[in-house]
Amino acid sequence: MIVRILGEGQLEVDDSATDELNVLDSTLERAVNAGDEPAFRAALAALLDRVRSLGTPLAEDTIEPSDLILPFADADLEDVREMITGEGLIPG
Amino acid sequence: MKGKVAPMSVMKRVSLIFKSKANKALDRMEDPRETLDYSYQRQLDMLTQVRRGVADVATSRKRVELQMNTLQQQQTKLEGQAKQALGAGREDLAREALSRRAALQTQYTDLENQYHSLQADEEKLTAASQRLQSKVEAFRTQKETIKATYTAAEAQSRIGEAVSGISEEMGDVGMAVQRAQDKTAQMQARAGAIDELMASGALDDVTGTQRDDIQAELDQMRGGQDVELELERLKGEIGAAPAKEIESGPAEDGGAAQTSPARPAEQPQAGDGS
Numbered sequence: 557m558i559v560r561i562l563g564e565g566q567l568e569v570d571d572s573a574t575d576e577l578n579v580l581d582s583t584l585e586r587a588v589n590a591g592d593e594p595a596f597r598a599a600l601a602a603l604l605d606r607v608r609s610l611g612t613p614l615a616e617d618t619i620e621p622s623d624l625i626l627p628f629a630d631a632d633l634e635d636v637r638e639m640i641t642g643e644g645l646i647p648g
Numbered sequence: 649m650k651g652k653v654a655p656m657s658v659m660k661r662v663s664l665i666f667k668s669k670a671n672k673a674l675d676r677m678e679d680p681r682e683t684l685d686y687s688y689q690r691q692l693d694m695l696t697q698v699r700r701g702v703a704d705v706a707t708s709r710k711r712v713e714l715q716m717n718t719l720q721q722q723q724t725k726l727e728g729q730a731k732q733a734l735g736a737g738r739e740d741l742a743r744e745a746l747s748r749r750a751a752l753q754t755q756y757t758d759l760e761n762q763y764h765s766l767q768a769d770e771e772k773l774t775a776a777s778q779r780l781q782s783k784v785e786a787f788r789t790q791k792e793t794i795k796a797t798y799t800a801a802e803a804q805s806r807i808g809e810a811v812s813g814i815s816e817e818m819g820d821v822g823m824a825v826q827r828a829q830d831k832t833a834q835m836q837a838r839a840g841a842i843d844e845l846m847a848s849g850a851l852d853d854v855t856g857t858q859r860d861d862i863q864a865e866l867d868q869m870r871g872g873q874d875v876e877l878e879l880e881r882l883k884g885e886i887g888a889a890p891a892k893e894i895e896s897g898p899a900e901d902g903g904a905a906q907t908s909p910a911r912p913a914e915q916p917q918a919g920d921g922s
Contacts, residue, residue, distance in 0.1 A: 560816065562662075563772060563824050565779055581657040588658060603659075616782035619790070619813035621670070625663040628823070640661040 558620055559607050563628035566618070567611025577624075580606055588636055596633050604629055666819050670812035680807045684791040687811050691784045694818045698777040701825040705773060708832045709766040711839050712759050718846060719756045723749050729862050736869050745862050755842070762835055769828045776821050787814050 557574070560566045569577075580603040587596035604626060614620070627636050674683055726749040733741035790810050794803050 559659075560820065562820050563776070563827075565775075577659070578657065581659050584658050616779050617786035619783050619786055619810050619817070621667070621809065621812040621816055622663065624659040625666050625816070626659055627662060628827075636658065636662075639665065640658060 557623040558614065559611060560622040560625045561604055561607060561628070562625065562631075564608075565616075566614040566620070566622055567607060568614055569607060569611040573606075573610050577603065577606065588633060588640075591633065593633050596636070600627060600629070600631065600636075666816050667812065669819055670815040674808060674811055680804045681795055683807055683811055684794065687814060688784075688787060688791055691780070691787060691814060691818060694821060695777070695780055695784060698773060698780060698821055698825055701828050702770060702773045702777055704832050705766055705770045705828050708835055708839070709763060709770060712763045712766060712835070715839060715842055715846070716756060716759050716763065719752055719759065723752050723756070726752070726862075729866055732866050732870075733862070736866075736873070738865075738869065741862055741865060748862075759842070762838070766832070766835065769831065773824060773828055776824050780817060780821050783814055783817050 557569055557571055558566050559569050559577075580599065584596065584599040584603055587599045607626065627639055631639070674680075726745045730742040730745040730749070733739070733745060787810060790806075794806050794810075798806065
């Protein structure tokens with residue numbers, strides 16, 4: 557599958573990593589819902605680090621939609637809230 | 649918020665938002681091939697925007713760099729003043745100069761952090777700009793191929809893929825530019841405040857009293873010392889000169905002291921010889 561980390565680009569990640577990433581994603585989700593900023597930061601960093609270490613960057617001239625899109629590394633809780641409600645963050 | 653939305657993951661929700669944006673772009677056109685041209689035009693606009701973003705961040709970084717240099721010069725000056733003051737036995741003045749230097753160091757550290765942050769943004773945006781550039785070029789080739797080879801109906805799925813792929817990239821880059829611009833604007837405001845401080849002289853003089861009063865006092869002190877030294881030198885000169893001159897007229901003493909400061913080094917030998 558193709559995973560995009562916003563601000564960094566796209567990576568090809570083997571489908572076998574799905575379960576592991578889902579676990580990390582659930583932790584992130586809980587932190588977002590709880591409004592727990594430190595937990596959120598840790599969970600986001602963990603998820604992104606895992607994707608970076610598992611994935612291989614796509615060639616720059618590849619034009620393919622991603623299967624999953626992850627927030628940028630220095631996003632805060634508010635950024636992610638806006639991102640998942642589609643409020644204003646994504647231009648166009 | 650927690651109820652129905654909660655089961656869906658962050659990754660999926662972010663992805664969905666992007667996809668819906670891409671789909672809107674696709675739905676806008678009747679002939680899918682028009683979508684290609686429209687999208688390409690927007691890509692070119694976005695490239696211009698990213699490049700402008702990179703330039704803005706670079707300008708901001710350079711401004712911070714200049715301010716760092718100024719602050720550093722100021723710190724060096726204050727350290728010199730502290731040494732000078734200590735040498736003259738004025739520990740109070742030295743202490744004052746050093747405490748001002750410490751205050752500037754705080755400002756400097758703040759600027760240094762801004763500098764590194766802007767540098768990182770610049771690198772990220774430059775990379776994003778290169779990625780987009782490669783994709784735009786690839787898109788242009790695909791666009792021409794699709795237009796030349798396929799009928800409108802056949803082209804649809806290929807166009808869908810290319811357009812959603814590229815609009816995701818543009819969404820990403822657009823966000824990055826936006827963030828960089830917001831941050832740059834904040835830093836410009838802070839940089840402006842520091843420029844004003846520098847212009848007002850408040851950074852020379854953190855205590856907010858008189859402008860560079862340390863230097864004034866040091867100058868005054870040194871002025872005083874110079875006079876003392878000069879006096880000593882003159883006394884020495886006169887002492888070394890034939891004793892009768894001193895005996896004969898104290899009025900000449902005054903005359904020598906008046907002319908002497910102008911030519912401190914040459915006067916003794918020339919005067920003695922004649």
